[in-house]
Amino acid sequence: MQIEKNRVVALDYELFDADGPLIEKTEAPIEYLHGGYHGIFPLVEKALDGKRAGDRCRVRLNPEDAFGEYDAELVQVEPRDKFPDNLAVGMQFEGQAQGRHDALVYTVTDIAADKVVVDANHPLAGRTLDFSCAVAAVRAASAEEMSHGHVHGPAGHHH
Numbered sequence: 001m002q003i004e005k006n007r008v009v010a011l012d013y014e015l016f017d018a019d020g021p022l023i024e025k026t027e028a029p030i031e032y033l034h035g036g037y038h039g040i041f042p043l044v045e046k047a048l049d050g051k052r053a054g055d056r057c058r059v060r061l062n063p064e065d066a067f068g069e070y071d072a073e074l075v076q077v078e079p080r081d082k083f084p085d086n087l088a089v090g091m092q093f094e095g096q097a098q099g100r101h102d103a104l105v106y107t108v109t110d111i112a113a114d115k116v117v118v119d120a121n122h123p124l125a126g127r128t129l130d131f132s133c134a135v136a137a138v139r140a141a142s143a144e145e146m147s148h149g150h151v152h153g154p155a156g157h158h159h
């Protein structure tokens, strides 16, 4: 079966920094619904269009094709007393940036005596990545998956 709109694609992938190091790889294939449902990077979808189980692809993703450019405005310095006592680097908080409506997830990146630095950039923002993948399987999506716009796992419905 060929990959086209409304097929569920199972992929093994490795994600590399464009400079070489491996960032992450799948232990078991991940599944996504093909056809513009934002289940995977658009450039990867484009490269996979028409491929079949066993085929491979390798796609160079610039920041704007992946996790976005690093945005210095998403780094904020906040007073220490706005945070709980047990604060640690790496903790995440939901917050709103000025002039934006959507909530962002801020990660604590530095703690000083009376100030805390939080950063809402994705950890891979600003990085150029190489996405290398192999198609493990292709199947037709169910009517429910198509109407929801995402894959339902073997255990049935979960969100």
Ligand SMILES: [Zn+2]
Pocket: 148, 150, 152, 157, 158, 159
């Ligand atoms: Zn669903």
